Amino acid sequence: MSRYILAPVTVQNNLQTSWFFERARGQYKTLRSREGFTKSRQSAFDRKYPKKQMFTKVELAKFINAYQEVWDGRKLVISPNIVVRGNEKNYAKFINDNLPDNIKKINNVYFEVLLSAKYFFAQKNV
Secondary structure, X not given: OOOOOEXXXXXXXXXXXXXXXXXXXXXXXXXXXXXXXOHHHHHHHHXXXXXXXXXEHHHHHHHHHHHOOEEEOOEEEEOHHHHOOOHHHHHHHHHHHHHHHHHHHOOHHHHXXXXXXXXXXXXXXX
């Protein structure tokens, strides 16, 4: 979904660009070197997938867990205090407690909400 939904045109960048979700570490760099084996193709890749529009699975968990609360009955399972425990603990909590319920809700709107959370945290330097 990240590669098909286009980013909005801004004043700084008047071209349509795409998001890049990095599931495995180094995937962005590998794809950039594979598709951009010449200087012109690398710059075309950089224009299509700017580095600032790349996010990882750990960042995804951080964005979602920071603004969404998940309750298991009367017990608060995920809340913003989970995010400060560290990347790996936060990601494990996201996979175990958050993802199974939301797998049916993942659509274009959910993805855009996620990206708005990404920009919020980028402005706050979290």
